[in-house]
Amino acid sequence: MPAHRMVTASDGCVLALHTLRPGRADVEPLVFLHALAMDARMWQGVADRLDIVAPLYALDCRGHGASGKPAGPYTTARFAEDLAQVLDSLGAARAHVVGCSMGGTVALAFAGLYPQRVASLSVVDCTAWYGDDAPGAWEGRAQRALREGLASLIPFQAERWFSPGFAAASPEVLAGAVEVFLRNDVNAYAESCRMLGRADERERISRYTGPAIVVVGESDYATPLAMSQDIMGRLPGAELAVLDGLRHYTPMEAPGRVARRITSVLVRASSLSQQ
Template identity: 45%
Template sequence: MTAGPLAVRRRGVGEPLVLLHPLALSGELWTPLAEALSDEFQVFALDLRGHGDSAWDGKPFTISDLADDVGRTLDALDLPSASLLGLSMGGSVAVDFAGRFPERVRSLVLADTTAWYGDDAATAWAERARKAVTVPRANQLRFQVDRWFSPEFAETHPEDVDRVAKIFLRTNSEAHAAASIAMGAMDSRPLLPAITAPTLVMVGQLDYATPPSMARTLADGIAGAELEILPGLRHMSLIERPALADLVRQHLRRVTETR
């Protein structure tokens, strides 16, 4: 379905939970997690601008623009507020949204993500953007899979890796590049003190895309945030280890029980 500017996959009943996906993927990534949580929560998996089935006008955009898309989508769904869970780029969008619209976020889960990629971010992400449009998508997969998953998981769960790879291959390369530029320009650190939602920060111990040091910056900057460092995992912690759905559930449940 389409709600406001974005395509949305919806399932379950209960308190609303919005899932925000990583760069160059889509809300389809979240199917296993959405299924696991839909017995207790109404889950909305969004396709961010230019990704999946969501439209894009071809113009540059920022992470704040993506967060504004989320707000307009919540409006279209008649949701004054919701819990947000974001992974990687989706987590960066969630940070921006929660920092600028704290009253709209009931609880927050930030997985393998960051508010800022460092002093060389613009240059590094410009190169990522260039490769997104000049290197055939299939040839980009080796780089991506190594960042996403531990070698052991990639070897023993080829069907799961293939599922994510197929989503990546279907992603619009120009939108991938535009989102990369947006990531390079992002610095949401000043927004962290404005976040009031109970927050769980999760990161794979072996995540070299958004390492534990970046997760600690988030947890230190958000009042009362909890930090979980997950042994043996790289960047796609919630995909590689489905049992982490229980950790997410416990966090969301605590917030629901206090409402």
């Protein structure tokens, strides 16, 4: 997927921004943020099903895809600043921000740090905080990748990503996700794992009071329902949508269902802007 533009962040890291669908220049854009070890392509199915006039972009977060892969440490605040600088490059004061898994945690960080720049917020299969044992658990995953290679994590990852029935019925989707996963730079992957282990957006996300939706797969055990409910309790303008039968990568398994939930918050944002 060729990048629409390359944006240089303030620390020199080059970020790849992809246009999933052009739209009206006078409408606030929508920017997608992908999951750990994925890239912008995970959002194409959702973008194809969104019937809106806004330009649709997807960012390869630093350390991923066609973006630069600098040495760490990585932080959610740095990833959020990257998004702010991407919006600056688009001449956009605000954007509709959509993130899944790691991208959802980054979206929460962005909403907490730059609430005035968020037109609406949609977070999918994510958490604001992984828990007290997160630093050790994520360091363990990083060390396994560094020691045994990314391929060693595939059985663990694939089971979490998709429901068993979907993986069997759509092997090409699973194979595509595995291919993207294996192309990652292992050091950047390890730094991203450490970032998620340290991430704690619980306090600052309440600074964002605009329209929001929290979407989670009913059978997501990577970021289970309780984590989405915690986010809900901290976002005054949020709604919750639980998608039955789905696991962690709901945008890839059920793009139409996710697109409908995003559309609902975009409609709410449009209504509020017209009041």
